[in-house]
Amino acid sequence: MSVPDTDLWAGFDAEAAEELTGPVWDEPVPLKARRDLPAFPVEALPDWLSHMVAAVAEETQTPADLAGCIALAVIATAAGGRATVCVRGRWREPVNIYTAVALDPGNRKSAVFALMTEPLMAVEKSLVELSGPARAEAETTAKLAKAAADKAAAKAANAEPDKRAELTAEAVALAQQAEEIKVPGKPQLVADDVTPENLATLLTEQDGRISVLSPEGGIFDIIAGRYSGAPNMEIFLKGHAGDMVRVNRQGRDAQHIERPAVTMGLAVQPEVLESIGTIKGADGRGLLARFLYAQPESLVGHRNLTPDLIPDDVAQTYALRLGGLAMAMADWTDPAVLTLTPEADAVMLAYQKVTEARIGKGGSLASIVKWASKRDGAVARIAGLLHLATHPDDGWARPIEAGTLAAATDLGNYFTAHAQYVFDAMGADPAQEAAHTVLTHLRETRLSGFTKRELFRGLSRADFPAMADLDPALALLEEHGWVRQQPQASRTGRGRPPSPRYDTHPTLTRAA
Structure with missing residues (x-):
């Protein structure tokens, strides 16, 4: 091997070399890696529901995540306040859920909402029509009872002293009877831009259940205090957990809801998800941990301009199955209790063990421990929804099977990955x-x-x-x-x- 002639390099130094070759670059430091987010597991849904989700996503050229998350909220709207899942012992989970999908403007969120919620609006209209005679009878009876009580009170007031006690007792009895007559509210399944105070009123009128389904995120502004000037999330916390609500306000009758069930299905801009972390108390009190988040990649810019349209049979089956479930559960007073088969319980227990192993210090879910602590309960709720959607005619009479629970864990894993991404963005x-x-x-x-x-x-x-x-x-x-x-x-x-x-x-x- 020949020895290089060092004289050739005489007079050169690093600065001179840099002048000839350009500045020397060091190895760049990678930016914090973005998470690879999974696609919505459409196959985890029952056939009639998965076919509709896929068809809506195709026709509107939107991510299946949007229609999929709305589908879960829609099933919860039909059944949320009328069923609970008995997981084990006294551990029960109601099947109402909160979902929030983040997509930029221009992603046809309103169109997807309209397609997925249309059967619910039809059911609501039918319920209003069917309850019309009963409401009219109750209103008339209440008016007549009130008039009779007022007449008796006036008669007692003007009675002779020896007859006043008897007539007063009669007037009190009539007043009590009039007070006991309850006029049922006009059925309503879905609300949109609603204040916490109005939500409590709606829950009282609707036997403890109501859904907020919206292609906008205005509800977060309301929670943050758009009208009150201070955060007001109590009803949303208790409405998710099913905890008893008592509302006492000056000038109004006290409102008492034994087992409130609020469902939320929202589509918001990504910036809204990032900003809700700044709502005072939203994290500490657990509001953020109650949502199932999704932040899919937009298709804008590479959409198919001539997509396949939703097949008529898919849309009709969807409307019949969803409408049938909503109508079947509309008259339930005590919630149906959904149990697990032994095999389903084994699947649930295995999933719990994974969660528990990952939420401890140093675990992969430790950074979102508040959300992850509710993950198993969310999977149980989703399993209940999938079960009712699989058996819309008699799901309350069957136990939840292992396959349904396994499908719910697939959705649980999907929401876990998206929750990690969203919480990263909130603090990033x-x-x-x-x-x-x-x-x-x-x-x-x-x-x-x-x-x-x-x-x-x-x-x-x-x-x-x-x-x-x-x-x-x-x-x-x-x-x-x-x-x-x-x-x-x-x-x-x-x-x-x-x-x-x-x-x-x-x-x-x-x-x-």
């Missing part, structure tokens, strides 16, 4: 997401250099409305060694200063 530095977006753009375009203005023109205004919004992302990328700002040239003359120029790390310009 906003610059992280912006830096990921810029880094992806640089990888795709393989730019060796760019000006800030050029970069801004190449990015979406939805992500970066103003050029100044790039600053945190560029600063983070420069800190991690992915880009490097060139020295600013001395400015001469008037006019706008030149846009800052950046070099990119050589690994970004290499072909994949």
